Amino acid sequence: xxxxxxxxxxxxxxxxxxxxxxxxxxxxxxxxxxxxxxxxxxxxxxxxxxxxxxxxxxxxxxxxxxxxxxxxxxxxxxxxxxxxxxxxxxxxxxxxxxxxxxxxxxxxxxxxxxxxxxxxxxxxxxxxxxxxxxxxxxxxxxxxxxxxxxxxxxxxxxxxxxxxxxxxxxxxxxxxxxxxxxxxxxxxxxxxxxxxxxxxxxxxxxxxxxxxxxxxxxxxxxxxxxxxxxxxxxxxxxxxxxxxxxxxxxxxxxxxxxxxxxxxx
Numbered sequence: 001x002x003x004x005x006x007x008x009x010x011x012x013x014x015x016x017x018x019x020x021x022x023x024x025x026x027x028x029x030x031x032x033x034x035x036x037x038x039x040x041x042x043x044x045x046x047x048x049x050x051x052x053x054x055x056x057x058x059x060x061x062x063x064x065x066x067x068x069x070x071x072x073x074x075x076x077x078x079x080x081x082x083x084x085x086x087x088x089x090x091x092x093x094x095x096x097x098x099x100x101x102x103x104x105x106x107x108x109x110x111x112x113x114x115x116x117x118x119x120x121x122x123x124x125x126x127x128x129x130x131x132x133x134x135x136x137x138x139x140x141x142x143x144x145x146x147x148x149x150x151x152x153x154x155x156x157x158x159x160x161x162x163x164x165x166x167x168x169x170x171x172x173x174x175x176x177x178x179x180x181x182x183x184x185x186x187x188x189x190x191x192x193x194x195x196x197x198x199x200x201x202x203x204x205x206x207x208x209x210x211x212x213x214x215x216x217x218x219x220x221x222x223x224x225x226x227x228x229x230x231x232x233x234x235x236x237x238x239x240x241x242x243x244x245x246x247x248x249x250x251x252x253x254x255x256x257x258x259x260x261x262x263x264x265x
Contacts, residue, residue, distance in 0.1 A: 050216070051217060052216045053214065055214060056214050061135060064180075066133045066138065066180060067132055068242060069243035069245070070243055071240060071242075072238055074123060074124035082196065084236075086236045090231070098196070098199060102197060111192070114146055115191075116168060117191060119150075119191075121192065121193055123220055124194070128243045129142045130247055135155075137151060138151075138152040140152070143248060147249075148167075150168050152171040152172070152173040152182050154180075157172065160186070165186055166188055169185055169188075171184045172184075180211075181207065182207070182209075189201040189204060200229060201229050203228045204229075206222065206225070207225070208222050217240075218240045219238070220238045221236075222236050222238070224236075
């Protein structure tokens with residue numbers, strides 16, 4: 001029984017962390033106010049009127065405005081990227097390590113120990129996030145995944161010649177028509193791409209393409225390029241929708257009594 005519980009420990013804890021708290025949260029500034037009685041992750045019952053319909057908001061300079069609160073809708077990819085249908089071209093050692101982690105029921109998942117999920121897993125971890133977009137800098141604040149924030153510089157600067165390796169890396173953004181393209185390097189190679197244990201190395205390079213389809217929907221295309229771990233770049237796409245409500249405080253280690261149960265096999 002203990003081993004069975006540990007299989008889903010990371011995902012179950014994550015889902016509990018985003019469960020409704022009882023009272024309905026107000027609509028987020030920058031998001032459209034929900035229609036009366038509209039559903040959402042933090043209030044209401046029916047979902048027929050949510051996410052809201054409408055044209056893509058634009059900034060003063062005519063770019064699509066990515067700002068607002070979003071829910072990732074990518075729990076299956078977070079738990080098992082391969083099982084979700086993504087073709088992952090492993091290097092032999094990476095596939096062996098991946099199979100070992102699955103056999104051990106993901107007992108060493110860094111996110112289960114409150115470490116940052118990293119890029120690209122920040123997009124699939126089942127917590128909402130807020131995007132704050134300005135012409136020169138876009139900031140993403142994540143409710144969960146260690147309650148971290150991310151800077152994406154869009155002021156024309158290049159990547160640092162020798163970026164300091166970190167959990168979220170160094171992100172540089174630019175616009176290609178209506179798509180915000182984010183190039184991230186300088187990752188520390190300590191993160192997993194999913195709970196099942198897809199490995200990363202310090203050569204990981206991630207490209208994300210943010211496309212706000214309309215008022216309530218967004219697509220994010222991710223390209224993973226890590227030649228030490230994978231034989232060629234590979235891709236997956238997430239489909240965030242507008243969150244009804246605000247981000248809430250989430251402290252990963254608060255009253256944590258379950259780490260000793262993550263024993264694997």
